Amino acid sequence: MNPFTPILIPYSPMAWRPLIPVALLTVAVATGCDPGDASCAATATCPPPELDAHSDALRDDVRVDGADGGRTGDVGSEVDRGTPIDVTISTDAARDAPPADGAWPDLTRSDGRFDDASSHDSVGSDGGSDGAAGTDGAPVDAADDASCELDGGRSPADNPCLISERYGVFVSTSGSDSTGAGTRSAPFRTLARALQAAKVDTRRVYACDEGTGYAEGVTLDATLDGMELFGGFDCGTWMLTAVGRTRIHTASGPALVARNLVLGVTFERFDFVAANAPTGASSIAVFLDTAANVVLRKARIVAGGGGAGHAGAQGDPGTDGNVAGPEQDGAPAECNAQPMDHLGGAWTQASICGSRGGTGLASDALSDQQAESGVPMTGVTPPDQPNGGGGFLGAPAGPGSQGNPGSLGAPSAVTGTFSGDGFTPAPPASGGTDGRTGQGGGGGVKGTTIWGCNLATGGAGGMGGCGGKGGLGGTGGGASVGVFSWSSSVSFDQCEIVGGAGGAGGNGGNGGNGGLGVPGGRGGARWATDVGVLAGPGENGGKGGNGGAGGAGAGGNAGPSFALVYKGLRPVTSNTTFTRGAPGASGVGGYAGGLKAPDGAMGVAGTELAL
Numbered sequence: 001m002n003p004f005t006p007i008l009i010p011y012s013p014m015a016w017r018p019l020i021p022v023a024l025l026t027v028a029v030a031t032g033c034d035p036g037d038a039s040c041a042a043t044a045t046c047p048p049p050e051l052d053a054h055s056d057a058l059r060d061d062v063r064v065d066g067a068d069g070g071r072t073g074d075v076g077s078e079v080d081r082g083t084p085i086d087v088t089i090s091t092d093a094a095r096d097a098p099p100a101d102g103a104w105p106d107l108t109r110s111d112g113r114f115d116d117a118s119s120h121d122s123v124g125s126d127g128g129s130d131g132a133a134g135t136d137g138a139p140v141d142a143a144d145d146a147s148c149e150l151d152g153g154r155s156p157a158d159n160p161c162l163i164s165e166r167y168g169v170f171v172s173t174s175g176s177d178s179t180g181a182g183t184r185s186a187p188f189r190t191l192a193r194a195l196q197a198a199k200v201d202t203r204r205v206y207a208c209d210e211g212t213g214y215a216e217g218v219t220l221d222a223t224l225d226g227m228e229l230f231g232g233f234d235c236g237t238w239m240l241t242a243v244g245r246t247r248i249h250t251a252s253g254p255a256l257v258a259r260n261l262v263l264g265v266t267f268e269r270f271d272f273v274a275a276n277a278p279t280g281a282s283s284i285a286v287f288l289d290t291a292a293n294v295v296l297r298k299a300r301i302v303a304g305g306g307g308a309g310h311a312g313a314q315g316d317p318g319t320d321g322n323v324a325g326p327e328q329d330g331a332p333a334e335c336n337a338q339p340m341d342h343l344g345g346a347w348t349q350a351s352i353c354g355s356r357g358g359t360g361l362a363s364d365a366l367s368d369q370q371a372e373s374g375v376p377m378t379g380v381t382p383p384d385q386p387n388g389g390g391g392f393l394g395a396p397a398g399p400g401s402q403g404n405p406g407s408l409g410a411p412s413a414v415t416g417t418f419s420g421d422g423f424t425p426a427p428p429a430s431g432g433t434d435g436r437t438g439q440g441g442g443g444g445v446k447g448t449t450i451w452g453c454n455l456a457t458g459g460a461g462g463m464g465g466c467g468g469k470g471g472l473g474g475t476g477g478g479a480s481v482g483v484f485s486w487s488s489s490v491s492f493d494q495c496e497i498v499g500g501a502g503g504a505g506g507n508g509g510n511g512g513n514g515g516l517g518v519p520g521g522r523g524g525a526r527w528a529t530d531v532g533v534l535a536g537p538g539e540n541g542g543k544g545g546n547g548g549a550g551g552a553g554a555g556g557n558a559g560p561s562f563a564l565v566y567k568g569l570r571p572v573t574s575n576t577t578f579t580r581g582a583p584g585a586s587g588v589g590g591y592a593g594g595l596k597a598p599d600g601a602m603g604v605a606g607t608e609l610a611l
Helices: 022-029 038-043 191-198
Strands: 008-011 083-086 169-171 204-208 218-220 227-233 246-249 256-261 265-268 270-273 283-291 294-297 300-302 417-419 422-424 480-486 490-493 496-498 533-535 561-567 572-574 577-579 605-610
Touching: 169 191, 191 204, 191 218, 191 227, 227 246, 227 270, 256 265, 265 270, 270 283, 283 294, 283 300, 283 422, 300 480, 480 496, 496 561, 561 577, 577 605
Parallel strands: 169 204, 204 227, 218 256, 227 265, 246 270, 256 283, 265 294, 270 300, 283 480, 294 490, 300 496, 480 561, 490 572, 496 577, 561 605
Antiparallel strands: 008 083, 417 422
């Protein structure tokens, strides 16, 4: 069906004029589209619904474009209904007199349409005067009231008469959602409000930008299927500028999201700008998920930088060994008392990390007996070393061995993955392991005597330090993607698509330093008189070994940068450029005890990636 099908009204040879006032012609001929008329529906240029020529609607009040105007003048007097004729007549040269022979010619052709060449233009009898516009309405220009030709194209750049309230809803960065009406003189403020209004009728949105852009992400789902949005308008004149585009930008997230579309969506003359992503997130400017028939024309799409990965936490330092007290000191020598055996200094329990100094030799210990060694004797360097004092050679108490450092972390083997939800950064790199506990110092040797005194005993070995905690690995950086298309169909016409920098991997955490080992208990005091030293002192316990440093965490893997990532159909392109951003930088491995953990993997970059 032609959307501009003429309206037939009755005609009778007894009447000189059709039964419709000229004031109603514009509205009456603006017939609606048959739902099956693909050309009209495809361009969204269908005028208002058709009026039945034989209904009383022709004599009712008529409003144009919903404006609350006054009443149109009354229709002229009705005559007998006769043969219907086509009312697509000329109104600029109406004739009031009948032909000279007094007979009207046949005004219809064989195809049922009016033959202008052989006809006389006719007008209705004088109707009432036009009512004044109502306070709620606004006059509509004749150009606005005219229907657009379908062959003019669907873009207002090709078909300027589409720039009308009849065919779209208007939105401006200086408009108002609360008081606006979606018209050129009273536009809405946000695209979200304009889309909700447009989906009811025109399914078109016209957007101008005064320089600030729209700080809102646009989200389209099945409830907004089939929308068309056109930007690049001057807010004062509502005329298209030569190279202008309307800017949509966000503080976070995509500038455009479209999901579950069948009819699709069209954006023409827009900038879509995504902000730099926060730590650990990705920046995707346009996100399409199961969206068919997406058309982006004369658009510029710019992704922000991917967020850097989280840095691994630093390892906590190990706890120092417990300080020796009186209980860890040896007993003093005694020469004026009854013979009595005394115990050496000792610890009653190990430290929180398992270190313990050896017990000092008692006064009754055999002369070649060796004092107890400190623990642990494994996980230290050198391992399995007896360090108690005494023995056949009477060696002094030895220090505890140093705890071994923790192992270094390693980068993740996964570089990050794309899915229907976007990009998931690489898992965290592994962290370093904790350092090992230092060995306790050896117990001290007992004293000696030349007079039969009670001998001084040896002090207990000092506690070893606890190992430092391992640093954690850095996490993966986010991606930067201009357009992400998942199981969607999209076409780019005269577009520019730019990826930003991939997110850097997070740095690995340094390992914590090991705790310090502490000196052992003091040996028992000697016995001396004016005659001389009658009994020598006991020896001090050996110093505990330091705990090992925690291992450092490895650096995180960097994120990628692509102008286009798609799964399924590759987008159709025409005069479109794709520019990749810089790949993300590797996360730097941490340090511990002079050792450095490995860096993460560097990001990848390309103009497009097919999944």
